[in-house]
Amino acid sequence: GAVVSQHPSRVICKSGTSVKIECRSLDFQATTMFWYRQFPKQSLMLMATSNEGSKATYEQGVEKDKFLINHASLTLSTLTVTSAHPEDSSFYICSAPQIRDTQYFGPGTRLTVL
Amino acid sequence: GDSVTQMEGPVTLSEEAFLTINCTYTATGYPSLFWYVQYPGEGLQLLLKATKADDKGSNKGFEATYRKETTSFHLEKGSVQVSDSAVYFCALVGKTSYDKVIFGPGTSLSVIP
Numbered sequence: 334g335a336v337v338s339q340h341p342s343r344v345i346c347k348s349g350t351s352v353k354i355e356c357r358s359l360d361f362q363a364t365t366m367f368w369y370r371q372f373p374k375q376s377l378m379l380m381a382t383s384n385e386g387s388k389a390t391y392e393q394g395v396e397k398d399k400f401l402i403n404h405a406s407l408t409l410s411t412l413t414v415t416s417a418h419p420e421d422s423s424f425y426i427c428s429a430p431q432i433r434d435t436q437y438f439g440p441g442t443r444l445t446v447l
Numbered sequence: 448g449d450s451v452t453q454m455e456g457p458v459t460l461s462e463e464a465f466l467t468i469n470c471t472y473t474a475t476g477y478p479s480l481f482w483y484v485q486y487p488g489e490g491l492q493l494l495l496k497a498t499k500a501d502d503k504g505s506n507k508g509f510e511a512t513y514r515k516e517t518t519s520f521h522l523e524k525g526s527v528q529v530s531d532s533a534v535y536f537c538a539l540v541g542k543t544s545y546d547k548v549i550f551g552p553g554t555s556l557s558v559i560p
Contacts, residue, residue, distance in 0.1 A: 339490075367547070376536065376550045377491070426490050428548070434479040434498060434540050436548050440490040 336361065337429050339439035346417055347447055354412045354442045356383075356427030362407035363429035367436065368400075371424040383410040383427075417446045449474040451551035453537045459557045460527055468522040468554045470511075470537035478539040480504075480513055480520040481548070485534045494522075494535070527558045 340355045356366055364385045369377040381402050382390040389402035399421075401413040414421050422445050428436040453470040460466060472478065482494040482504070495504030500515035509524045520537060537551040 374555075376552045377548075379547060382547070428491075435481075435493065435496060436540075437493065438483070438491040443488075 336431055336437045337427065337439040339425075339427055339442050341442060342440060343443045343445075345445045345447065348418050349416055352414045352417055352444060354414075354425055354427075354444075356410045356412070356429070356439050358408045358429045358431070358437075361429075361431050363410075363431075364407060365430065366404065366410040367428045368402060368410075368412050369426045369428065371426060371441075373424075377426060380412075383412075385410075414444065417444070419446045422446045449478065449539060449541045449549045451537050451539055451549055453535075453551035453554055455552070456534075456555040457557060458554060459559065462529055462558055462560050463526045464558075466522070466524040466527045466531075466556070468535055468537075468556070470520045470522065470551060472518050472520065472537075472539050474518075474539055474541050474549075476542045477515065478541045480511070481538040481540070482509070482511055482520070482522050483536040483538055483550075485536065485553070487533070491536065527556070529558045529560055532556055532558045 338357045366383040368380045371377045380395045383402045383404040385404040391397045404410045426441045428438045450473045479498045481496045483491040484494045495506040497504040497513035503512045511520050511522045534553045534555045536553045538548050
């Protein structure tokens with residue numbers, strides 16, 4: 334069964350609003366989680382590393398004020414897309430390492446900004 | 448930096464055909480290697496992995512062997528099914544990259560009856 338869950342699976346919002354996406358590890362603790370973005374027919378692009386108890390680490394070119402990450406507990410990380418615009422529409426996927434080297438991925442969240 | 452290259456798709460095969468998707472990597476040291484599969488509209492699922500040279504990962508009829516000498520991790524399946532239609536990503540985790548996954552561009556596979 335799934336070891337990482339995401340909520341919601343789909344969200345449609347108006348331009349200018351903020352959207353929060355949750356990523357949970359099921360039955361295991363994750364001090365680190367990762368957030369990816371995937372454009373249609375493209376590979377996954379790592380956006381940031383979410384660290385429990387400390388600030389997230391963002392990849393080059395990712396706006397930290399735009400994509401707020403909070404690792405609230407050992408099983409929950411949230412990504413908030415602030416003041417969303419149509420160009421933020423994408424498929425967002427989180428992952429967590431359950432065992433060394435191996436990431437388990439959430440099912441993804443499809444964000445559509447109108 | 449570390450990187451993964453894989454054959455561009457889309458790949459279209461008839462059911463029961465043999466599948467090969469090439470994957471090569473560049474990394475410092477000896478990374479762990481993975482194949483992930485993404486079915487339409489879904490997230491990624493781990494298909495198989497290998498953590499050291501000459502290891503063979505296998506799952507659901509798919510196989511890949513970690514070849515250090517050619518820095519490759521080609522995915523193979525002897526007889527594909529329609530249900531194997533998906534996008535396949537080759538990926539690595541470097542020994543110094545703190546669990547960051549580096550993905551290849553993905554290869555789309557369509558299997559027709």
